[in-house]
Amino acid sequence: MAVRALWFSRGALVILDQRELPQRTHLRRLTTLAGVADAIRTLAVRGAPSIGVAAAYGMVLASREGRYTPARAARLLGATRPTAVDLFHGIEAVRRAWADGADPLAAADAYKDRIVEECHRIGTAGAPLFRSTRRVLTHCNAGALATVEWGTALAPLRVARQRGAHLFVWVDETRPLLQGSRLTAWELAQERIPHAVIADNAAGHFFRTGQVDAVIVGADRIARNGDFANKIGTYEKAVLAHENGVPFYVAAPWSTFDARRARGTSIPVEERSEDEVLAFAGRPTAPRQSHARNPAFDVTPARYVTAFVTPSGVVRPRAVARALDRAA
């Protein structure tokens, strides 16, 4: 793999600081729970599966600091971001091992290996959908940076390319934090995959003029009924795809499914600081007197989803609940 988001090495969690891409590839060594919590909160590490793995290793570091109980460490890491359910899966996997006297690092490694393997299986399961598709749109970053390796949304595209597909990727820049232009474009550039960055506003124009053949995005949380939360703007693209008869796929590992949540409308949506909207690179973009609203996620109803691409195959929205019950 050309891109890897984080790894554990010599007593530290090493992360590629995603706030500094694409200008700088800066590796940071984190050695404490507080450091990992801060990295998650400030988006140095982001993307639901990567957050889950980072939190798992945060639990490992906490177990070595000698100042936390497993429950307290889990609580502190769980408070960093409210929307992604992976966070809680990653924490829980290590908390259980730690509380049972097993090796926390082995539990975190196993959790990470499972995520990476699930993403690869997402790639294998989804690749046939893109065999004869040429122009694919994606939103935000659901690539290797978001999932340690492979990606969720980008995994089927990577596998399809390995199998000879000629793909072109429309990259929504994804305001306010530009995960599309900064991170997805960076990943695609690393692997020389043809792509064009567009303002989020321009996606509709390319849909309407027949220049988008499919959409694939990741997810932060998926409810039993197939409603799902993802980066703000995802709902807009789903409605536009639907309106223009373009298939809309959501790729996610099983850790992103929330088996106990009946519908998406109850998923908590994080609202972040208005400064992310009112300024850019330290320079104000709006008058001093203006306020902003900054929801970080939105919820897309299941009826706009053509299919979920999971590690066990392609699942229609109506079949999600059954698949979850079978997996449980």
Add this chain to the structure above:
Amino acid sequence: MAVRALWFSRGALVILDQRELPQRTHLRRLTTLAGVADAIRTLAVRGAPSIGVAAAYGMVLASREGRYTPARAARLLGATRPTAVDLFHGIEAVRRAWADGADPLAAADAYKDRIVEECHRIGTAGAPLFRSTRRVLTHCNAGALATVEWGTALAPLRVARQRGAHLFVWVDETRPLLQGSRLTAWELAQERIPHAVIADNAAGHFFRTGQVDAVIVGADRIARNGDFANKIGTYEKAVLAHENGVPFYVAAPWSTFDARRARGTSIPVEERSEDEVLAFAGRPTAPRQSHARNPAFDVTPARYVTAFVTPSGVVRPRAVARALDRAA
């Protein structure tokens, strides 16, 4: 009026340089056709009606420079921006007077007065639509800056407020050039109208959660069948409003209607430099190797429009052609 975009004074066209807002209110004096053409091309003056008025005064300046024929001056100014039809109306109004030996300045003043008066009548015609509406979303800037005074989309809101309506405005920031957060928010702040800037991606979330009661936007060109071109991203908001049962209004003076164009699909769409998408305030937002696409406008089919707000009243899309024939 608190805000005025441009005026003619002592042999010069004075413009409020819209590229420098909201940081600086910088007035520039233009004394040549070349200066006006450059101001239009570089978006120092923007918004279809303002562009038309600026071009009209550009013709006046050309008539005094002694180096242009009316036809050549018209051709040079007409080449600055391809999408807005107002540009050609403004140029033509003065070209005719100049070619006929009449006073170009009187013709330009008359054109400007008509635009300002039409915008005020748009305000009067549209205000009743917002009598009991609380939360209105707008895209780009169709305010006084775009139309010399009053605005198109903002005129009905201004008049409704004078009549006691309590309005709150959602301001799409409008990437790539941020006309929403830089210009519309600035106009609203000048007049202390409550508003919040949002990333363009967030509009869908506020639609879906029932926090938008109506949408009003301007237009750059409207075809006989009611299809219209406007700032990139307008089509997306129109589809989302439609999907969520929210009325979608388009406000425009008659100069924005293109009586000879049957449908919107043939309207030329300007594609601007990819640098507007790949960098922000001189700082790159994407990898060096990445390319971008940057259509400045999109075309929204008439079926998404609830009504056009014109100087002669509120007109349903199906009635546009008849209204145009009557006005001709």
